Amino acid sequence: MDIILAHRQIDFDALASMVAAQKLYPNSVLVIDGKPNVYVQDFLALSKDQLRYLKSQEVTIDEVSKVILVDTHDLKRAGLLGEKIAQIPDLEVEIYDHHPYSGPMKPGMVIDLVGACATLLVEKLAGFGLPLSSFEATLIAIGIYEDTGSLLFDSTTVRDVRAVAYLLDQGANLGVIAEYLRKPLIEEQKELLQQLLDQGQTEFFDGLPVYLSYAESKEYVGGLALLAHRVGELESADTWFLLVKMDHRVYLVGRSRGRGLPVNRLVQLFGGAGHDRAASATIKDGDLPTILKQLRSAIKSRAVRPHLVRDMMSYPVKTVTPETRLAEVETMLLRYGHTGVPVTDGNSLVGIISRRDVEKAIRHGLRHAPVKGFMTRNVVTVEAEATLDEVQRVMVQNDIGRLPVVEDGDLVGIVSRSDVLRLIHGGAVPIETQLVRERSAAMRQDILDLIAKLPDGERKILEAVRDTAQEEECSVYLVGGFVRDLLLSVPTQDLDFVVEGNGGQFAEALVKKLPEGKITQHVKFGTAQISFPDGSHLDIASTRVEYYSFPGALPQVEESCLREDLFRRDFTINSMAICLNSEHFGELVDYYGGKRDLQQGKICFLHNLSFIEDPTRMLRAIRFAGRYHFQLAKETLEALYTAIDTGVLLKLSVERFTEELLLIYKEENYLFMGQKLMRSGLLRAWFGEDYSWNFNSDNFKDSVNWELTVKWLNSLSRMQATDIEKLLSRLSLNKSLRDETRLFAEVREALAGRTALSELDQLLSKTPQNIITVLAQDERFQQRIRDCLDAEQRIHMTLDGNALLQMGLKQGPEIGKILEQVRAAWLEGRICTPEEEEKIARQWIDSRG
Template sequence: MIIILSHQFLDFDALAAMAAAQKLCPEAVLVIDGKYSSYVQEFLSLAKEQLPYYRFKDIDVDKVEKIILVDTQEIERSIGNKKLMDRLRTIPIEIIDHHPVVEPDGQNQIIEMVGACTTILVEQIQQRGINLTSFDATLMALGIYDDTGSLLFANTTPRDLLAAAYLVEEGAELAVMAEYLQRPLTSEQKDLFQQLLDNGVIEKYNEMPVFISYAESREYFSGLALLAHRIGEFENAEIFFLVVKMEDRVYLVGRARGGSSLPLNEIVQAFGGGGHEKAASAVIKNGNIDSIIRLLREEIKLRAEKPTTIRDIMSYPVKTVFPDTSIEEVGKMLLKYGHTGLPVVQDEKLVGIISRRDVDKALKHGLQHAPVKGFMTRDVITVQPDLSWEEVQKLMVLHDIGRIPVVENEILTGIVSRSDVMRLIYGSVVPTLNELARDRSIARREEILRHIAGLPQYIQDDLAVIREAASEMGNQVYLVGGFVRDLLMNMPNNDLDIVVEGNGIELGRILSKKLTCDKLVLHASFGTASLIFCNGTHLDIASTRREDYDFPGALPVVEESTLREDLLRRDFTINAMALCLNEDSFGDIIDYYGGFRDLQQKEIRFLHNLSFIDDPTRMLRAIKFAVRYEFKLAKVTADAMPIALKEDVFAKISAERFTEELILIYKEAKFQRMGRELIRNGIFKAWFKADYAWNFEEAESVGEQRSLTERWLISLKNLDSNEISAVLDRLTLPKSLKRITLEYLRLKQALKLEDLTDLKNLDELLAGVPLLLFNILGSDDAYTDPLKKYRLLREGIQMKTTGKDLRQSGVREGPEIGSILKQIRLAWLEGKIRTPDEEKRYLEILLEKNDRADCIDNKPI
């Protein structure tokens, strides 16, 4: 009898290797007798018919003629049967493993440094042309993926990838693999992981950070490669060494990432181990953790070279320009040298950066003679030449910038680009911006899907319909703008903005039928469609497009473009993200411009330095978003406002566009704080051409309860009549709002001329005034006391007499009726009448006077 064994703490690589060994030796039987994870146990319970196996109690150990041992070299860890142990010297053992040699003993061994033991056996199966079922291929692929971290661990070799590709061709089911591989750590792994975190320290060798940690477990279990990978997600080092004692052996695992030059395989060779430069391991029998770590440190010191610094990879000398250099001249230099940007220096010191994109926009707006200092980026990240490349890489990722000036003693000495760093790490393999953006998106996808699951059901249903329509069209469809921003912030937003890389009009027509909207509005010239629903929500659809502005404040010229260009036309980074709605990538966030970063850092950042030149109303939106979300303006954005205002960019903005943005601000809950910011940043002064005493000092809680009309009129409270007229001349208010503002202006002017103690005139002026206007007029300090007194007197009026009553009493139709009613009302105000009975007697006196007057009028002359 030939039996196939592996270590007793069975993982998927061990199980898959056993199954592969049986394919190569069909007469052999599998013997599984030990511990295994719940996931392996679940797999075995479901696959018992396809993968029959025995325990030692089920076989006659006296008949064992040969042992095939896979994924380990330690036979004593694989046998839980004393009788068989006693016979080991008489039984030939064939070992197939991918771990470093523990104790060379001359036995029949195949030990090769690949990511998974299963890889070695799959290569033999492929060479012999042995057929595999879909189940076989899935199990073996599961073994390779498990031990290589889905082909991401540093110990993964090209052989592992080729073996995995072959198994997929043979029918491996990736969905089944994903179900078993996406699992949390076991309780034993969690305990060991916590020890490694608690005991770990980062030590520097020639400025190279190395993480070293140790842990101990009474029992052996697999998964150190997984823990090493997880440690790399928590610790800020490029090199990791884990020293773990389990039972009577110490396991040394080394991992490196990035451009580390430390050869891990040479280090672990001192412990009898092996591997390659970025992934190596060793097993030390009866080792001592302290002595192993001490020797490990000595080996690292011997081989740690001085790290690559920025001085080694930077470009120099650097082409530069001066702050007063004209935009036209800078454009010629960029064209001549093929650069995407130039540093701006003054007295040899770096003061800014100007990009080709900003130069092109300035030239298009006719600003060729303007100095570069008005358009350069002043908030420049710089580095010292002796800084390590790892630190520079972190800065590039953190700030999402591709070129960083190198400064020494305040003097510009060079420049380092993202490509320089990537070449150091990957040679010529440099990922594209699209790939980097997608990688960041996938890492956040699970969180996004949770946010989507929390949306109202009708929105989730709409997204499902849009996904279906996208599949029918065969185009990429994205949610964009404010909805994506608010989704990431877990804030409600019911208005969907859709962008399609295709025909937006066609998608609009398809969705109008599927979603049964109440109204479909098409704009063929812009390639857009709007679906309007009875519940007040709307769905806007557009084709990806690029917008250019012929002059500051002009309406954009629209052309078809890519998603990247479509997002670039938006105002701020937090509004320039897209969420993919297609089936295969549903939930992916596309973030080319660092919007997610700015959400986390709570900053409002525009997309390019001429943003406020292209569309000056973006200054109002910048303030609106900053106050609404309790964000701050990024320094580069805040610094651009006075530059744009100095260029008088509002001169070519229509009153309609400015008014539209202003009204949106007045509708915000925090409009008063926004108003104060508009004043502080000089935007109101620039637009209204004067420094008016706007009133944005009401308590926020009061402001939230007021209507748009109240908010608007209260903000005018401190302005005199001439100033209010001037404000109205600069705006295009909605008709109803303008009408009530004019009424407010009329009343304010009239009150200024009135004797406020004359109740008759005051009542004639204010009798029919809406309560809203009356309250706002009364909030003016000049009128507070008299209007308060008048209001109390007016509220005390219980006048019962009507025009009908007077006609029935014989008063003729005409002005007499109005005159009598006014006299009664005035008597109430003056306190001459206090009760309905007094009103009745007063009316009798008036009627009597009226009768006498009639007699006199009718007496013959």
């Protein structure tokens, strides 16, 4: 006989998992051992005709051939029957469980960290295409909803949501589900809840707050998980433990919101199990005071000091003095992208000045006025030893996004909303951390898988960087375009590394592991480059922040932290990093939502002054959008138009604009990018007028494979020669490309006249192939060029200058003229053989004699 078992205190998830398992194992029998919770008892009482099961005492152990164990991986938790079966050697046991398991995975074990055990079985049912009745679908859905708090508990995963969607499609009745989930507490539960609230208190363990409570009942009362949820809501606790003595047992329930202790590790000390946010244990013949004492001792030994402000703040802080002129403050705010700056007298904080106040004062002509007349003196601050909860409270109460951090009256740092959110949620998006952690773990494995697929050379370099980082005891990150393209699975060779420390020193150590590499240091910029014989190279930089002395200027560089280093970059998709240190190898650092924007196909700038600081970013935005078929985010597109209207583009040097423009011509999708440059008004803003650019993709299906020169000349093919000359005056092209552009205009002008076939041949024979390729796209010249090229195929000329000399012609210009005439005769079909060629040449020689 095959039987299905669950843990003793059967809840709806356990019952749902048993019913789902029976669909997978149709010859099996449900066996209930122990006392289900009160709601499950009610459900079983009403469902006797639809739900067949045996009591444990009705099962003969000798007849059991196989056990399907659900919602636990330990047979000893399945009541007395489970304990007896666990002693039978070689009995086949299959397990479905969603609780943490650290032992070896054996055949027949399906264990995964989802919100409800029933989810694992629903996935199996869906995979096999097994239909469910409305009753079965409803019961299984109740199990998932109950164990995930209606899909709102931290442990809920996307898989749980998909499982519920599948059950609804199978006929699950939401009305019935809601009725069971909304059932009020019974009297015994109310009494127990009141005891837990009356006897509970928040205790601090090395600064970590933990809510502890206890209660007692002579009779067993089910629904402790629900009571634990209610206590957590009412007490707003981050971590809480409940001890309830019932029926000669002490039941320990632990819960956490993720900012406190991992409760399963503590509960395991008492023989229990669970997740780091939800766990429980049952202690036979336990004594409440003794267990409570043991629990306090366990918490104290494992408590980790809560995060303090000094752990999350940024420092050193950019400050100004009360005498600083507003014009200088404006420059500083623009340089660092800050919305305000503290004002200090010595080390003491005396005020704060916001960008809004600075701009307002300057509009009134007060650029040279000192800060002290406009700063806010009543500054809300926070102590360096304040906890995360205190910071959150101050920020919310005062609606402040950046708080100066003080210690003994001195300014020691700044803490921002982003710092708090990052610490709490693992990112800038305020959602609960369990799901974020799951996604982060999954993302890390995805990145490791992507790294494993890299060419051997690149993987060995990353391994060398990892080992060097450990030896040099510094943090190293892979940054920029390589991270972006790795996540997009796009081949790339741009390896850029950022070192939190001395980048030059790190590069010196790294090159020793790369014997073919040759190092070049750029001390001024804090960078180094390691070059290899095949032409590839690695760029290594210390973490730095760049600021711009004026719009369009080259950046000035200062040392900074990784977050600021990433903030200096152009777009969110380029501001991600991958940690290469051994312990965190492959972890994604994404402060600004770059991964999200990659998934959504968006190009987003990092701050509102991005295009003002560096106008070349406007061209790069269009280039990246075209390369990856992305869209510019609404705010980014609006900022691009605003920057164009301000005329900031004209502050760029001709060399920088030319460099960015030609990078677009190197892209496969350059025609789309060119159209965007035109429609945005960017080309008009730079060149001063609307030229007849040609970026019409309909006529150039093979343009992807064209080299840069052909793409460039093709885009000018509709312009007048005078316009081309004016356009060249606004660009810094190399001599070769500039000369070829002018020659293109000259040849096109010559072709525009009526030209004989021989003259056309002379013209094209002296014209580079790139120019001919572009001219051949022009409808005005297509047929004539084609005729000339076809005629050229008929030429099998063997005559040369030496042959003419042997025929008696004297050395001189006549040789070249006769050879041209002979070639023209071939082109026009007047001669077709070498014999005819020699005959006509002799005739011309004789006529000249």
